[in-house]
Amino acid sequence: MKRGQYQYLMFVYGLVILIIALLFAGFLFSFKSSTDIESYSGYSSLDINFLNYLRTPVFLNELQFSMMDLIAYSYYTNDFTKLDEQTRLVFNSLYGDRCFWQISYSLEDTPNLKFHIISNLGLLSENSGSVRAVIPGLKGENINAEVREKC
Amino acid sequence: MLLFLVVPIIFVSLVLIVFLIIPSSYAQIGASNADHIVIKKNLLYNCLVYNDARAYPGIIDITLFNGDRVSRCLGLEGDSYGTILTLNYDGKSSEISVNNRMADRIAFCSSQGSFQCSSEDIYVMIYENGQLKSGLLNVKIVGFKK
Numbered sequence: 001m002k003r004g005q006y007q008y009l010m011f012v013y014g015l016v017i018l019i020i021a022l023l024f025a026g027f028l029f030s031f032k033s034s035t036d037i038e039s040y041s042g043y044s045s046l047d048i049n050f051l052n053y054l055r056t057p058v059f060l061n062e063l064q065f066s067m068m069d070l071i072a073y074s075y076y077t078n079d080f081t082k083l084d085e086q087t088r089l090v091f092n093s094l095y096g097d098r099c100f101w102q103i104s105y106s107l108e109d110t111p112n113l114k115f116h117i118i119s120n121l122g123l124l125s126e127n128s129g130s131v132r133a134v135i136p137g138l139k140g141e142n143i144n145a146e147v148r149e150k151c
Numbered sequence: 152m153l154l155f156l157v158v159p160i161i162f163v164s165l166v167l168i169v170f171l172i173i174p175s176s177y178a179q180i181g182a183s184n185a186d187h188i189v190i191k192k193n194l195l196y197n198c199l200v201y202n203d204a205r206a207y208p209g210i211i212d213i214t215l216f217n218g219d220r221v222s223r224c225l226g227l228e229g230d231s232y233g234t235i236l237t238l239n240y241d242g243k244s245s246e247i248s249v250n251n252r253m254a255d256r257i258a259f260c261s262s263q264g265s266f267q268c269s270s271e272d273i274y275v276m277i278y279e280n281g282q283l284k285s286g287l288l289n290v291k292i293v294g295f296k297k
Contacts (some may be wrong), residue, residue, distance in 0.1 A: 019161075048208065052209050056276075057281065057285070093274075093287065095272075
């Protein structure tokens with residue numbers, strides 16, 4: 001092969017590689033990392049809402065307890081009527097019809113096995129905002145309480 | 152033959168450095184609404200918080216719920232941000248506004264203008280006369296778009 005032909009071949013080869021590299025770069029650029037804080041603003045106070053939900057005073061047999069106590073008591077007696085009623089009172093007053101909300105309870109040892117779920121409109125997916133707390137039960141067990149919201 | 156491998160390796164290396172490694176080292180963070188979150192957190196974790204020996208985030212001390220104190224605490228003035236706080240509890244409703252110069256412009260939020268606004272209801276506990284009561288705090292914030 002003559003020297004001129006060889007250089008021409010190398011130039012064309014280089015050009016082809018450059019085009020492939022630029023296409024590859026365009027592909028990589030489509031995965032550019034971007035995080036928008038605005039997208040988190042919808043549930044920025046969910047932690048406070050949930051904290052205060054657990055603190056909410058509840059009257060049971062004319063004695064004052066907190067919602068946290070009621071969760072432990074409801075699990076112990078397996079009667080969730082009062083818990084349902086009080087939880088709906090809190091979250092319906094907070095969200096109205098604007099948002100979906102869901103609270104689920106499970107034992108810490110078996111987090112995927114929810115023993116009770118309260119929600120306003122069906123179950124929410126994993127990608128909704130969530131906050132979790134661990135509540136001590138009456139028999140030494142730990143209860144996971146998790147709230148989810150989607151507005 | 153070796154030359155045929157060297158050229159692509161150089162190109163691919165350059166592409167990786169220029170388009171992947173360098174941009175990922177400064178990932179883009181859109182913080183346009185972060186300031187509103189900071190104001191809300193400041194209110195609920197600091198300015199309005201009930202404290203005895205320790206602070207209780209999310210519990211509002213009703214004696215701290217006054218315009219002058221919250222204004223001083225948030226330090227908002229001039230063309231920065233305006234805030235309107237409405238507290239509903241026990242059948243009562245009280246409202247305070249912080250930095251009236253901006254808070255008065257909240258009416259412009261409904262139009263697509265140069266203002267960035269947010270409004271959120273937060274479930275709070277109110278400490279009044281030694282008792283905890285539940286209530287709703289509505290926080291409206293208005294500021295200029297950036």
